[in-house]
Amino acid sequence: MRVLFVTSEAHPLVKTGGLADVSGALPVALTRLGVDARILMPAYAGLLDRVETTGPAISLGEVLPNVWARLIPATEPATGQSLLLIDCPPLFERPGGPYLNEYGHDWPDNFLRFGLLGRVGAMVAAQGVVPEWVPDVVHASDWQAGLTAAYLWLWGVPRPRTVFTVHNLHYQGIFGREILPMVGLPDMMFGVEGLEFYGHVSYLKAGLYYSHFLTTVSPTYAREIQTQMGGEGLHGLLSSRGARLQGILNGVDQQEWNPTTDPYIAAPFDAENLDGKAVCKAALQRELGLAERPDAPLFGVVSRFVEQKGIDLALSVISTILDSGGQIVILGSGDPGLEWHVQGAAGARPDAVAARIGYDEGLSHRIQAGSDALLVPSRFEPCGLTQMYAMRYGTLPVVRRTGGLADTVIDVAEAEMGTGIVFDHADPGEVIHAVRRTVELYRDRETWAAVVRHAMTVDHGWDRVASDYLGLYSEVLHAD
Known part of the structure; x- marks a missing residue:
């Protein structure tokens, strides 16, 4: 089977x-x-220097009006994964990130940049662009790739079959109607039965409407997005497509996130021998300037600072954590107001509260390894990965019952083989209660250790996920 x-x-x-x-x-x-x-x-800025090209560039010509591009076959050196990179320097050779400029603002031509991505995806799928390689299935993800299936529908191409995955329904790729001719789409596709969304073009809706099958990243989130509360205005379309909408949990890289081999952490450990975790906790406390107290329950937060992630809820329980004799470390960035409040909390109690603004891959590993509990008070969470990383490192997740958090964390009070603490509502009172339950469990060292060891044995690897997707692709290929 060939999958693009x-x-x-x-x-x-x-x-x-x-x-x-x-x-x-x-x-x-x-x-x-x-x-x-x-x-x-x-092929974003500098990316071609970090891959190994495997063949000559393939000229695609004028893909969109006044937009020329090439396709570069390559492999990713670490994994050997085959790549097809869209070389279009005017659109992709830029400072900043994939979606934002160096000042943190959306690129104003993102509609064109990711219109090109979708168009090239359709060309590879249906026009024989890559010599002797045509996919059986095209698997596109999120709004940036949402037009892929729309072009295939426009061209009347029934094969290959298309799968579209929503990682977060909140981000929809909304643009004005006037962009349609610039991305080579006719006005007749602008309608409720098409890519129109409240008077605008939605790249996400295009993917949801025109793809043969839909997936999202957890079974609970698949149900939530079919409701008015969770559907972000698209619940009607999603519920109408419910028979072809499936939630498949994400996995984690169990080689990269492995406490027995992790190069970022102070000492290795596993479920059979947790001595190294105590070493990691002491090292984290030293690194971040916290009081070195092995008996203090240490909470970690690794997150973007946005409303979805409930960072305000995490801030609301700091006093409860401190009153319980605990400590908290917070890593992340985002909303400037939340950053200010996080830094203020750390400044007020530097012996018990530590904050680092930004993203630091190594520190994120050390927080997972050195913390006792990971706080994830998300208002909604399509899947979430940090709670699965936490379990790998014997750090018990304290999560809200939503999306993938509900599918991956079992409350210790609800099952003999629980893996964390779960609360129901995005409310400070509930988070406070969850923290108090966590501290109470932590004080029972024998029970805590048993839960930690069980959490570390749960398999969240990608082989399970790949098997699920392979089954879905087979279903897609044989569907009417």
Whole structure:
């Protein structure tokens, strides 16, 4: 089976969030199952210097009005994963990130940049662009790749079959109607039964409407987005397509996130011998200037600072953590107001509260390894990966019952083989109660250790996910 992944980012080449983890890991896992998987993505600034080209550039000509591009076949050196990189320097050779400029603002021509991604995805799928390689399935992800299926529908191409994955319904790729001729789409596609969304063009809706099958990143989130509360205005379309909408939990890279081999942490450990975790805790306390107290329950937060992630809720329980004799470390960035409040909390009690603004891969590993509990009070969470990383490192997740958090964390009070603490509502009172329950469990050292050891044995690897997707692809290929 041949599968083309159309994505705007893939770890380890380009990453802004969980999309990159999935787009980087799933094709590699599918390859182990015998699938010929290739990743199509833009050649952002400097990316061509970090891959190994495997053939001559393929000229695509004028793909969109006044937009010329080439396709560069390559492999990712660390994994050997096959890549198809869209070389279009005027659109992709820029400072800043994949979606934002160096000042943190959306590129004003993102409609064109990711219109090009979708168009090239359709060309590779249906026009024989890559010599002797045509995919059986095109798997596109999120709004940036949403037009892929729209072009295939426009061209009347029933094969290959298309799968579209929503990683976060909140981000929809909304643009004005006037962009349609600039991305080569006719006005007749602008309608409720098409890519129109409240008077605008939605790239996400295009993917949802025109793709043959839909997936999202957890079973609970698949149900939530079909409701008015969770559907972000698209619940009607999603519920009408419910028979072809499936939630498949993401996995984590169990080699990269492995406490027995992790190069970022102070000492290795595993479920059979947790001595190294105590060493990691002491090292984290020293690194961040906290009082070195092995008896203090240490809470960690690794997150973007946005409303979705509930950072305000985490701030609301700091006093409860401190009153319980605990400590908290927070790593992340985002909303300037939240950054200010986080830094203020750390400044007021530097012996018990530590904050680092920004993203630090090594520190994120050390927080997972050195913390006792990871606080994830998300208002909604399509899947979430940090709670799965936490369990790998014997750090018990304290999470809200939503999306993938509900599917991956079992409350210790609800099952004999629980893996964390779960609360129901995004409310400070509930988070406070969850923290108090966590501290109470932590004080029972024997029970705590048993829960930690069980959490560390749960398999969240990509081989399971790849098997699920392989089954879905087979269903897609044989569906009417």
